[in-house]
Amino acid sequence: MNNQAKVWIEKGAYKIKGEFSTPEPNTPIRRKDGKLCGVTNPRRLVHMHSYGGEAPFFEGLAQGRLLGTQCVNNKCEYKGSIYIPFRIFCPDCLAKMKIVDLTAKARKTARIYSYVVTSRTGAFNTLETPIRFIDLEFEGVSTILKSYLLVGEPEIGQRVKPVFRVKPTYTITDLAWVTADTKKPPKGFHL
Amino acid sequence: MIKFTERQLKVPRFMRPVYLVTGGQSQYARAFPEKRTEELCIDALTMAAEFIGMSPAELKGYIHTCYYGHFADHFGDQLLGESVIHDRLGLDPLGNIGVKTGGATGGSTIWEAAKAVASGYSDCALAMGWERMDEVPTDEGNNYIACAADKDWETPLGHIYTGYYATMAQRYWQVFGKSQDSFRRTMAEISVKNHGYARWNPFAQSPMDITVEDVLKSPVVAYPLRVLDCCLMSVGAACVIVADEETAFKMCKNPLRLYIAAGSHSLRVADRRDMEIPLLPNETPDQYQDLDEVFPGGHRYPGFTGFLAARMCAWYAYRMAGVKDPTEDLDFVELHDAFTISDIQTYEDIGIRPYGRGRDYVESGDCYLVNPRTGKQGKLPANLSGGLIGCMHAVGATGIMQVVECALHIWNRHAEIHGNPKLWKSFGKQKPKNWVDVQVPNARRGLAISHAGVGSHVTCTILMHPDHLLKEE
Numbered sequence: 001m002n003n004q005a006k007v008w009i010e011k012g013a014y015k016i017k018g019e020f021s022t023p024e025p026n027t028p029i030r031r032k033d034g035k036l037c038g039v040t041n042p043r044r045l046v047h048m049h050s051y052g053g054e055a056p057f058f059e060g061l062a063q064g065r066l067l068g069t070q071c072v073n074n075k076c077e078y079k080g081s082i083y084i085p086f087r088i089f090c091p092d093c094l095a096k097m098k099i100v101d102l103t104a105k106a107r108k109t110a111r112i113y114s115y116v117v118t119s120r121t122g123a124f125n126t127l128e129t130p131i132r133f134i135d136l137e138f139e140g141v142s143t144i145l146k147s148y149l150l151v152g153e154p155e156i157g158q159r160v161k162p163v164f165r166v167k168p169t170y171t172i173t174d175l176a177w178v179t180a181d182t183k184k185p186p187k188g189f190h191l
Numbered sequence: 192m193i194k195f196t197e198r199q200l201k202v203p204r205f206m207r208p209v210y211l212v213t214g215g216q217s218q219y220a221r222a223f224p225e226k227r228t229e230e231l232c233i234d235a236l237t238m239a240a241e242f243i244g245m246s247p248a249e250l251k252g253y254i255h256t257c258y259y260g261h262f263a264d265h266f267g268d269q270l271l272g273e274s275v276i277h278d279r280l281g282l283d284p285l286g287n288i289g290v291k292t293g294g295a296t297g298g299s300t301i302w303e304a305a306k307a308v309a310s311g312y313s314d315c316a317l318a319m320g321w322e323r324m325d326e327v328p329t330d331e332g333n334n335y336i337a338c339a340a341d342k343d344w345e346t347p348l349g350h351i352y353t354g355y356y357a358t359m360a361q362r363y364w365q366v367f368g369k370s371q372d373s374f375r376r377t378m379a380e381i382s383v384k385n386h387g388y389a390r391w392n393p394f395a396q397s398p399m400d401i402t403v404e405d406v407l408k409s410p411v412v413a414y415p416l417r418v419l420d421c422c423l424m425s426v427g428a429a430c431v432i433v434a435d436e437e438t439a440f441k442m443c444k445n446p447l448r449l450y451i452a453a454g455s456h457s458l459r460v461a462d463r464r465d466m467e468i469p470l471l472p473n474e475t476p477d478q479y480q481d482l483d484e485v486f487p488g489g490h491r492y493p494g495f496t497g498f499l500a501a502r503m504c505a506w507y508a509y510r511m512a513g514v515k516d517p518t519e520d521l522d523f524v525e526l527h528d529a530f531t532i533s534d535i536q537t538y539e540d541i542g543i544r545p546y547g548r549g550r551d552y553v554e555s556g557d558c559y560l561v562n563p564r565t566g567k568q569g570k571l572p573a574n575l576s577g578g579l580i581g582c583m584h585a586v587g588a589t590g591i592m593q594v595v596e597c598a599l600h601i602w603n604r605h606a607e608i609h610g611n612p613k614l615w616k617s618f619g620k621q622k623p624k625n626w627v628d629v630q631v632p633n634a635r636r637g638l639a640i641s642h643a644g645v646g647s648h649v650t651c652t653i654l655m656h657p658d659h660l661l662k663e664e
């Protein structure tokens with residue numbers, strides 16, 4: 001893995017280095033009596049994905065901030081609405097929204113709207129199991145953010161606060177939550 | 192949007208009536224290691240042809256355009272898989288298009304075919320759906336399914352769809368179900384019913400003779416959902432043929448009138464804003480005023496307790512077809528029972544019961560062919576096919592399977608297919624000695640709901656015998 005894929009941008013184009021797609025030999029799939037039914041098709045591959053206008057949100061997590069957006073268009077019927085997940089454009093008027101820092105609001109008002117605990121995961125999962133999925137309401141926010149709880153057992157209505165990954169992965173997993181009375185952040189996260 | 196204009200609420204109208212002519216399906220199973228997808232699709236089309244006394248070639252001679260529902264390209268590692276099937280069915284050079292709306296793919300495929308006929312573009316169209324989810328190990332499959340959630344905001348969280356879906360079930364369970372044992376048993380009863388009806392369906396993947404206790408003892412997937420609360424994962428194909436009036440009556444003696452409408456809601460459940468409940472014809476504006484008092488926490492609509500997409504497709508379809516009250520006007524339904532709890536949510540979304548009261552549809556016995564409480568015919572039997580829990584969920588085919596099953600009841604030919612010992616045998620099964628005919632007596636009108644995951648897309652199909660329409664034209 002020391003030749004791992006690396007990507008950067010120069011003059012508006014992707015520059016890439018390292019291993020991006022690795023073919024592996026296929027093997028036949030046979031019935032017990034020997035009849036050929038198919039083959040395996042293994043491979044490893046890497047996508048290059050742009051966060052576009054949502055990039056500030058993921059950079060924000062790396063800096064310990066929870067950023068949302070707000071419609072500030074005077075002509076919009078829903079001016080003032082606040083969104084997290086961070087939306088680039090207002091869902092009503094399609095005007096570009098203003099970035100707002102919701103970290104303090106989240107610390108003070110985040111509550112669990114719903115949750116589920118599961119030990120099932122898919123390939124490529126990086127979270128420890130069981131995963132405590134939580135959906136969060138914040139005062140004055142129109143939406144219900146999905147994330148996961150690292151300290152405590154979830155309950156509807158429970159107050160929680162955000163924690164951020166110390167070594168960011170620049171994905172949504174950099175944000176997690178702990179019950180509001182938690183003093184010490186979980187390993188690998190800061191308050 | 193959380194408010195709609197009059198234009199957006201226009202009652203959908205076909206420019207000419209659309210008829211369902213015939214339909215067919217393949218066997219359903221968790222895996223078909225020795226069959227290619229096209230073999231299953233050809234099984235379905237051949238059955239549709241034979242059902243109206245045609246050869247496949249004769250039936251193909253009527254088809255003008257083709258609509259293919261196949262959701263998960265990545266499972267089969269084949270883009271443009273629709274084109275492969277189209278060729279194998281020998282339908283080139285007819286125009287064709289692929290349709291992908293998650294779990295609602297089957298319904299959406301019929302939606303497209305029906306509009307093609309309604310507009311006059313085609314006089315006869317094929318809607319064919321299939322799914323192939325048996326080519327990857329379970330954890331890779333879980334990841335692929337999780338890719339149908341938001342790739343930046345949800346998928347990296349565990350790569351497991353349960354985490355995005357089941358929090359909705361949790362909220363409904365606690366708010367409307369009040370975490371009651373009695374509600375938990377009602378959920379389980381749906382699984383018992385649907386696995387039970389699957390016993391009489393030769394196509395079905397999971398016929399089971401089980402009890403409520405068996406469901407309650409099955410392993411937890413994500414509390415409160417247990418293994419037997421969940422739908423199947425299937426491989427299989429289903430198709431229907433739709434046509435205009437003249438063509439339909441040329442092709443068969445008794446085509447059925449078909450109405451269909453669609454609704455949607457955000458892929459990320461996070462983005463669902465609070466709004467007013469759009470009312471169905473059998474609801475009144477004041478009836479939900481005390482919802483939060485009766486069900487504390489029930490204030491937010493749709494929140495995680497309702498599916499706006501399901502509500503809206505029923506809103507459009509009922510007005511389109513003249514349905515005032517689904518329980519009174521319809522004779523049976525095929526619902527998208529992805530989970531026992533979401534089945535209950537659907538009863539409310541489509542107005543079989545008011546919001547918060549869905550469980551009563553099961554507890555009253557109305558949802559059975561024979562009401563176990565009264566011994567009489569159930570008011571509105573649901574999922575006599577076995578549904579997604581007992582029959583199958585081969586995603587792209589599911590919504591089409593439901594419509595085929597509905598049509599068989601109205602044609603009064605349900606037993607002819609399901610009771611045919613040769614068909615059972617051709618699937619490597621034996622027709623049960625105690626086989627039960629679940630034909631709905633005097634079926635005139637039926638409904639099918641096709642629903643995608645967290646409710647991003649939902650369609651509502653209504654089939655009626657042409658002598659029993661509800662609306663003047």
Ligand SMILES: [Zn+2]
Nearest residue numbers: 071076090093
């Ligand atoms: Zn706006």
